[in-house]
Amino acid sequence: MISQGARWGWLSPAVLGLGALAVLGLVGLAVVERRIARPLIDPVLVTNRALAATNALTLFLGFVPYAFYVGLPLLLQAPGPGTGAIGQGLGVTATGAALLPGAVLVFLGGRFTPWLLGRLSGRAVAAIALAAMCVGGLGIALRPASLLAVILFFSLVGLGNGIGFAVIAELIAGHVERSGLGAALGVNGVLRTVGSAFGTPVATLILTSVGVAASGAPGAGGFRALFLLAAAVSALGAMLAFAIPARRRS
Incomplete structure (x- = not known):
C-alpha cells in the first residue's frame, strides 16, 4: 500500500x-x-508508557534517515551551479564520497553513546540524538545548494542516528524484565523497519509533487520540503523522548 x-x-x-x-x-x-x-506479542510491550514512547522514537529513527537516503543522492546529482538548479552535478562515485562521512558517523555515534549514558539519562541522550538530526535537516533545507553544508549537516544526521539507535536498546533494557527483553527488542526491531518502509515512499511523494521542475525533475521546493519534514519529525521525537519515565528498573 x-x-x-x-x-x-x-x-x-x-x-x-x-x-x-x-x-x-x-x-x-x-x-x-x-x-x-x-x-x-505481549500487549504490555505496546501499551506500557515507557515502551510505547521508546517504540515511537524508533519509528521516527527509522523514518527520518530515509528522507536523506532518497533525497540527497538526487540533490547532489542534479544539475549544478550555472544551470539555475541547486544541485552539484556530481557523479555516482563523488556522491558516495560526499555521503560517506555521514555513514561513518552512524558507527561512531553508536560507539560514543555509552560515554553519554555514563553522564546523562537515557531519555536525555535520546533527545540529543533527535535534536542533532533536527539541526542536520534544517541545515540542509536552508543550504541545499552548498556541498560543504550538505556534507556537514548530513554528518550531524548520521551522528544523531547512530546515537539514537544505540540508546534505544538501553531504554528498552531499562524498562523490561529480563524474561521479556528478547520479545521487546523484537517488536522494536519490527517498528524500526516499519518506519523505514514509510520513509522511501513519503520522500518520493514529496519530491514528485512539490515544486517539480518543468523537466519533471525534483525542484528546490521539493528538496526543502522533504528536509524540513525530516527536521520536524526529528524535533517531535526529541520532545517525545521526555515522555519516557526517568526512573529505571533496578
Whole structure:
C-alpha cells in the first residue's frame, strides 16, 4: 500500500481497502494476543508508557534517515551551479564520497553513546540524538545548494542516528524484565523497519509533487520540503523522548 500509493492514488479503492485490512488485522492481533496465555506479542510491550514512547522514537529513527537516503543522492546529482538548479552535478562515485562521512558517523555515534549514558539519562541522550538530526535537516533545507553544508549537516544526521539507535536498546533494557527483553527488542526491531518502509515512499511523494521542475525533475521546493519534514519529525521525537519515565528498573 505504502510503496504503490503514489501510483495507484492515495484515495483509490485499492489503497483504502488495503489500509482498512491492515487496521482490521492489527485489531484482530490485539484481541487474540490478549486472550491467550502465551502471546506472541505481549500487549504490555505496546501499551506500557515507557515502551510505547521508546517504540515511537524508533519509528521516527527509522523514518527520518530515509528522507536523506532518497533525497540527497538526487540533490547532489542534479544539475549544478550555472544551470539555475541547486544541485552539484556530481557523479555516482563523488556522491558516495560526499555521503560517506555521514555513514561513518552512524558507527561512531553508536560507539560514543555509552560515554553519554555514563553522564546523562537515557531519555536525555535520546533527545540529543533527535535534536542533532533536527539541526542536520534544517541545515540542509536552508543550504541545499552548498556541498560543504550538505556534507556537514548530513554528518550531524548520521551522528544523531547512530546515537539514537544505540540508546534505544538501553531504554528498552531499562524498562523490561529480563524474561521479556528478547520479545521487546523484537517488536522494536519490527517498528524500526516499519518506519523505514514509510520513509522511501513519503520522500518520493514529496519530491514528485512539490515544486517539480518543468523537466519533471525534483525542484528546490521539493528538496526543502522533504528536509524540513525530516527536521520536524526529528524535533517531535526529541520532545517525545521526555515522555519516557526517568526512573529505571533496578
